Amino acid sequence: MGYIYIFGTIFFTVYGQLILKWRIVQYGALPELFSDKIAFLFKLLFDPFIFSGFVSAFIASLFWMAAMTKFEVSYAYPIILSGLLLLTTLLGIVLLDESIQSGKVVGILLILLGVFVIYSNSPNIS
Numbered sequence: 001m002g003y004i005y006i007f008g009t010i011f012f013t014v015y016g017q018l019i020l021k022w023r024i025v026q027y028g029a030l031p032e033l034f035s036d037k038i039a040f041l042f043k044l045l046f047d048p049f050i051f052s053g054f055v056s057a058f059i060a061s062l063f064w065m066a067a068m069t070k071f072e073v074s075y076a077y078p079i080i081l082s083g084l085l086l087l088t089t090l091l092g093i094v095l096l097d098e099s100i101q102s103g104k105v106v107g108i109l110l111i112l113l114g115v116f117v118i119y120s121n122s123p124n125i126s
Helices: 002-027 034-045 048-068 073-096 102-119
Strands: none
Touching: 002 034, 002 048, 002 073, 034 048, 048 073, 073 102
16 A cells, blocks of 8 residues: 555656646746746746646655655655656656657666665565
8 A cells, every 4th residue: 555655756746847847848948137037937836737736746745755654765765766767757758859868768777777676675664
């Protein structure tokens, strides 16, 4: 049951990151003048999709707190981090047309291998 909390943390974090990136790109670059930056950021804040990204981050934090009742942080965090890295990268490529380089692929594979090594002989549920 505890893994549902890890999955929820990953899902809602990835959703928030992707939705923020998708919508912020629609608004263009951050202005140069400080007053224009503030107005720009407030305009972003009131975009319903961007707001949903913030809500999603809050929900992800609730799932994270629940996960902390079931797992040691040293166990749960690497799983979440590798899941975030993998899903955000893949979905960024597929949904946002982001670039992929061989170095990025190798780096992600090395991180996933490292997480596998960490868990190959680790107790999981506290």
